[in-house]
Amino acid sequence: MSVLLFGLVGMLLGSFLALATERYSLANNYREWLRYLLSPASHCAHCLHQLRWRELIPGISWLLLRGKCRYCSQPLPFTLLLLEYISSLLLVVQYWLIAGLEMQLWMGSYTLMLLLLADIDRRYGVLPDILTLPFLWAGLIFHSLHNQLTAVDAIAGATVGYLAFAFLAEGWQIVRGSSGMGYGDVKLFAALGAWHGWALLPEIALLAAGLGIAGTLAISFFHKAKRNVMFSRQPFGPYLAVAGWIIMFIKF
Incomplete structure (x- = not known):
């Protein structure tokens, strides 16, 4: 039932x-x-x-x-x-x-927020601050209440996540002269850092990158203008969301 x-x-x-x-x-x-x-x-x-x-x-x-x-x-x-x-x-x-009603509510909120962010980014190519920033704070509050991570780990995760992707975004802008990553992705990665801690961020990033490559190849396979798809900018938020969900329920 x-x-x-x-x-x-x-x-x-x-x-x-x-x-x-x-x-x-x-x-x-x-x-x-x-x-x-x-x-x-x-x-x-x-x-x-x-x-x-x-x-x-x-x-x-x-x-x-x-x-x-x-x-x-x-x-x-x-x-x-x-x-x-x-x-x-x-x-x-x-x-x-997952066992326990309270934990179900927390993880259900986590899942649904990732799903909403992924769908908005897929359709409009944007990850709104009104969702990513509360999502980040929710991760910090969750760990402060349930001690799944220490406060230091959660805060470090948010900080490292933000700085790592911000460095990549700015580096790409300097080297290529174009925007390779939006700051919505930066804030979402910071939010995932708040939920998972800094130690799991490399796994999330690598998994998201792998999913992104696989997704781009799959889309280009079924798309007539294959070259345009391969070299066009694809939203990365959905892949980050899927990677975050997978890591959460593998490591929980």
Whole structure:
């Protein structure tokens, strides 16, 4: 029963994350974005028709509608369904790996924040401060309450993570004369340092780099303009998020 509950909650939260990602593009600032999370009511992005409750059932409505709006027949984003099921799957995996309700809540927040950051960076190429900075502070607070790491390790992780990626970003700018890494990636790596400590940062960075190479090769394989994909700038946030999640549940 608990597994089913976690799966259902994961789908509901995944649906909310999809809404948050979708409405991020509508806002000019963070206050507008937070307001857009509450209104207007969910509607089709093409015909603007307000959706009814039976068209908003996470994990089911998209399938029943066959991926199309029932009013204008325009396709609904497949990523909506994918995010709902990924969120559900991750929370179920977490349920099996972690004991204790309080720890479940902490790790669930960790997982969902990484998922939201990865989806926003994938779509818009940005990792907003309104998410990365609270994520960093949450890591420091978590360790201060549960002593998984010492405060020194957590603070050192945030500091080393920030400085390491900032050095790479600035070094690339000086050598190549172009931006190779955004400071959103720098802040996300610092946040992962706060959650994991400085000692695990090399593993996270190497794993993220490996995932990034594999992901770029996979995308270029299925993309017509292969050369353009190989040499274009790809968002690194999703790979950092996946690496952080994997390391968390391997080392937990």
